[in-house]
Every structure is written in structure tokens, then in C-alpha cells.
Amino acid sequence: MSCSLKEKILELDARIPRYTSYPTAPHFTTAKNSGFYTDWLEALPTGTDISLYLHIPFCHQLCWYCGCHTKITRRYDPVEAYIQLLLQEIDTLSAHIGKDKIVRHIHFGGGSPGILSPRDFACLMEQIRETFTIDKKAEIAIELDPRNVTEARVAAYAKAGVNRVSLGVQDFASDTLAAINRPQPFYLSYEAVTLLRSYGISGVNLDLMYGLPFQTVESIKDTVAKAVLLKPDRIAFFGYAHVPWVKKHMRLIEDSTLPDKDLRYDLFQAGAAAFEKAGYRSIGIDHFARENDSLFKTVGTSHIHRNFQGYTTDPCSTLIGLGLSAISKLPQGYSQNSPDMSAYQKAISNQTPPAAKYRAITPEDRLRGDVIERLMCHFCVDLPALCHAHGVNNNHFKEEIMALDAYQKLGFINIDEGVITVKPEAKLMARAVCAAFDTYLNIADTAPRHARAI
Numbered sequence: 001m002s003c004s005l006k007e008k009i010l011e012l013d014a015r016i017p018r019y020t021s022y023p024t025a026p027h028f029t030t031a032k033n034s035g036f037y038t039d040w041l042e043a044l045p046t047g048t049d050i051s052l053y054l055h056i057p058f059c060h061q062l063c064w065y066c067g068c069h070t071k072i073t074r075r076y077d078p079v080e081a082y083i084q085l086l087l088q089e090i091d092t093l094s095a096h097i098g099k100d101k102i103v104r105h106i107h108f109g110g111g112s113p114g115i116l117s118p119r120d121f122a123c124l125m126e127q128i129r130e131t132f133t134i135d136k137k138a139e140i141a142i143e144l145d146p147r148n149v150t151e152a153r154v155a156a157y158a159k160a161g162v163n164r165v166s167l168g169v170q171d172f173a174s175d176t177l178a179a180i181n182r183p184q185p186f187y188l189s190y191e192a193v194t195l196l197r198s199y200g201i202s203g204v205n206l207d208l209m210y211g212l213p214f215q216t217v218e219s220i221k222d223t224v225a226k227a228v229l230l231k232p233d234r235i236a237f238f239g240y241a242h243v244p245w246v247k248k249h250m251r252l253i254e255d256s257t258l259p260d261k262d263l264r265y266d267l268f269q270a271g272a273a274a275f276e277k278a279g280y281r282s283i284g285i286d287h288f289a290r291e292n293d294s295l296f297k298t299v300g301t302s303h304i305h306r307n308f309q310g311y312t313t314d315p316c317s318t319l320i321g322l323g324l325s326a327i328s329k330l331p332q333g334y335s336q337n338s339p340d341m342s343a344y345q346k347a348i349s350n351q352t353p354p355a356a357k358y359r360a361i362t363p364e365d366r367l368r369g370d371v372i373e374r375l376m377c378h379f380c381v382d383l384p385a386l387c388h389a390h391g392v393n394n395n396h397f398k399e400e401i402m403a404l405d406a407y408q409k410l411g412f413i414n415i416d417e418g419v420i421t422v423k424p425e426a427k428l429m430a431r432a433v434c435a436a437f438d439t440y441l442n443i444a445d446t447a448p449r450h451a452r453a454i
């Protein structure tokens with residue numbers, strides 16, 4: 001009996017990274033001090049385009065599915081104290097970066113950057129504007145929990161030049177929301193979107209998830225229908241990464257309430273079909289965009305990229321991460337700030353960058369990173385052309401191509417004279433194809449560290 005493509009995909013029960021970087025974060029190593037980072041920053045050529053990422057690691061209530069680096073607080077004073085540290089971190093870095101660099105993208109992520117008071121948000125943006133040169137057309141984005149959206153905050157975002165928000169919705173079904181400890185009725189998202197648009201903030205993304213407790217094909221269709229009513233420009237439709245061995249609080253979600261991999265697959269397909277029917281175009285493995293959206297405009301071009309926030313139009317090869325646990329990407333490699341508040345605080349009070357881990361990128365990493373980014377963004381990679389561009393032999397990936405023959409036989413990909421194309425119906429397998437090029441995964445990843453591929 002012949003197997004359907006779905007059955008073949010489900011047979012592969014691999015645990016694979018999301019490939020928002022290569023090498024991936026588990027392969028960063030502890031730094032003795034932050035000297036490497038200041039050297040890297042000082043070597044950036046004059047006029048380099050840079051992006052900034054600011055991490056706000058606080059939330060008011062814990063969502064049990066949360067995979068982010070955050071801490072729960074009901075009080076505002078820890079947040080206020082943290083903002084003072086963040087302002088000092090910006091100040092410390094400015095001495096090594098220089099005002100000649102041009103900021104093209106700013107992203108506030110978390111945790112919940114939406115819990116900042118309007119005053120603190122304005123203060124951060126003011127410091128950024130004083131420290132760096134910001135491109136007039138820069139994208140300034142913030143991740144918002146609809147439960148934190150107030151008119152005073154939205155007014156502060158608009159005044160500071162925020163032009164894109166990502167609203168964390170996840171699902172609209174009340175049984176699912178109760179099982180993930182995220183009470184959030186539909187009207188909150190509706191009011192947030194209405195308020196943001198009334199202040200001229202036009203780029204609205206929604207974050208939705210599949211694979212959550214009690215989701216059914218019917219419930220996901222209903223959630224998508226409600227999401228579409230809000231007319232978001234972009235939707236991120238993330239597969240829930242259930243990793244209770246990393247994030248202990250995920251044990252609060254009963255295993256028996258989670259969809260099995262068969263249903264997860266159907267949930268994704270049902271959601272994707274509903275978005276496409278509503279006029280959204282599928283971008284990358286888990287994003288959907290409307291015609292007016294900047295990510296939509298990247299279709300068929302080389303202007304789509306992948307960074308720690310997922311898919312982006314941001315082409316900058318230099319991303320400066322600020323705040324607890326934030327990751328930076330520089331031409332020389334990756335650097336990660338300490339995730340430990342006292343270590344972070346100590347570095348800041350010593351006026352040194354809080355860089356705690358790093359990974360210099362070798363030419364081989366750069367080549368493999370390019371292969372992986374192309375597969376994740378375009379589902380196609382011309383290996384001979386890429387090898388030529390990186391100055392290596394055409395046969396460089398002979399072993400990988402041989403290993404991938406198994407996927408070709410399963411009908412996931414085509415390999416034609418070194419050009420690998422992931423078939424549209426097997427998009428969910430893109431990460432598994434990338435894994436064939438990940439030399440670190442084979443060596444070190446015997447433990448169940450990552451979430452399932454599907």
C-alpha cells in the first residue's frame with residue numbers, strides 16, 4: 001500500500017531547530033569577558049546599516065505554553081529598574097558603535113514590551129534617537145499583548161514613530177485559552193487593532209499558534225475566521241514548541257489535551273488553507289501576508305530574510321541585541337547577553353557590555369548558514385552557484401546531497417544538478433532538509449533539546 005505524503009512526513013519524528021540562526025544558540029560558548037564584542041563593534045565599517053533588538057523580559061501573567069525568556073511580575077518597580085539598566089547599556093555600547101551607523105530596523109520584543117509605561121517607552125526611544133542615526137524610513141516594531149494595550153501607550157508608540165506591531169493572539173477559543181492560562185477574549189484584540197490603526201500605526205501582525213490544547217480543525221478554522229475579521233497585514237502561525245524539559249512550566253499543560261502529530265498536521269493545513277482562501281499568501285514555513293504588506297512584496301525576490309524574530313524584510317547583517325539574554329549578530333559572529341539579572345546588572349554597572357556567550361562564524365558556517373536561510377525563505381537553493389560565490393568546490397556538498405536522496409525518494413524535495421527545491425506540499429519538511437546541512441546538530445544533539453519538526 002502506498003503511503004500519502006502526510007504519512008511520510010509524520011513518520012519523521014525528528015526534533016529540529018527553528019533555524020533562526022546558524023550555528024544555532026545552543027552552540028554558543030561562554031565568553032571569558034566582553035572584549036571580543038567591543039572589538040567586533042569597533043571593527044564595523046563607517047556607515048554600516050544596523051538593526052536594534054531590545055528585550056523586555058517581564059510579563060504580568062505566565063502563559064503556560066511560553067517559550068520566551070521572561071519573568072512574571074505584578075509590580076512595576078523591577079521593570080522601571082530594568083529600563084535604567086537598558087538605558088545604561090545603550091550608553092555603554094554607544095562608545096564602541098559610533099553615531100555614523102544607520103539604524104534601519106528597531107524591534108522591541110519580550111516578554112512583554114507592552115508593559116512599559118508610556119513615559120519609559122518614550123525615554124528609551126529618545127535615548128536611541130540621541131545615540132544612533134535612525135533612517136527616516138526605519139521600521140520600528142513592537143510585540144504587544146492585547147491585554148496591555150491602552151490609549152496612553154498607543155499614543156506614546158505613535159509619537160515615537162512605531163509603525164508595526166505584532167499582537168499576541170494565539171487562539172480565540174475559550175477552552176484553549178483557559179488551558180494555556182491566557183484569558184483573552186476576542187474584543188481585546190479587536191479594540192487593540194482599532195486603537196492602533198486610529199493612531200496611524202498601520203502594520204499589524206497577529207501571532208497565532210497551532211498545536212495548543214483542545215484545538216480541533218473546526219476550532220482553528222473559527223479562530224482564523226475571527227483573525228481575518230481584524231484584517232491583519234501579516235500573520236505568524238507558529239507550531240507550538242512543547243519542550244517541558246527546558247521550560248518546566250509547560251508541565252502545567254496536560255499532555256492528554258495536546259493534539260497528536262497527526263492532528264497538528266491537519267491544524268496547520270486547515271489554518272493555512274483558510275488564510276489563503278481569505279487572500280493571504282503563504283510566506284516561508286509559517287507566515288502569511290496580505291498584498292499591502294512588506295513581506296508579501298518580497299515574494300519572488302531575494303528580500304526576505306530570517307533572524308531571531310523569524311521572517312523579516314530586514315537585510316542588515318548587523319543586529320545589536322540589547323537587554324537580558326538578547327542575541328546580537330555581527331559580521332564576525334554571534335554574541336549573547338547574559339540571561340542572569342545579577343550578572344547583567346554587574347556588567348552594566350562596570351560599564352562593560354553584558355555579553356556572556358559568543359560564536360565566531362567560520363567561512364564554512366557562513367556558507368552553510370546561507371544554504372539554510374535560502375531553504376527556509378525560498379524553499380530552493382542552488383548549491384553550485386552558492387559554492388561558487390563562497391569560493392569552494394562544486395562538490396562541497398556531495399555527502400549532503402547523497403543523504404538527501406532519501407527525502408527525494410519520499411517526494412519531499414527535487415534535486416536537479418545540485419539545485420534543491422522543497423515541494424510546496426512538503427514545506428513543513430524544510431527544517432528537516434536544513435538539518436542535513438547542520439554539522440553541529442549531528443555532533444552534539446543527542447538529547448531532546450528542540451521541538452518536533454512538525
Ligand SMILES: C[S@@+](CC[C@H](N)C(=O)[O-])C[C@H]1O[C@@H](n2cnc3c(N)ncnc32)[C@H](O)[C@@H]1O
Nearest residue numbers: 065066067068110111144145168207238240241
Ligand atoms: C515573545 S512572545 C511576545 C508577545 C507577547 N508577550 C504576547 O504573548 O502577546 C512572541 C510570540 O511567540 C510565540 N510563542 C511563545 N511561546 C511559544 C512556543 N512555546 N512555541 C511556539 N511559539 C511560541 C507566541 O505566538 C507569541 O505571541
Ligand code: SF4
Nearest residue numbers: 059062063066068111
Ligand atoms: S507568551 Fe508573551 S505574555 Fe505570555 S508569558 Fe510568554 S512572553 Fe509573556
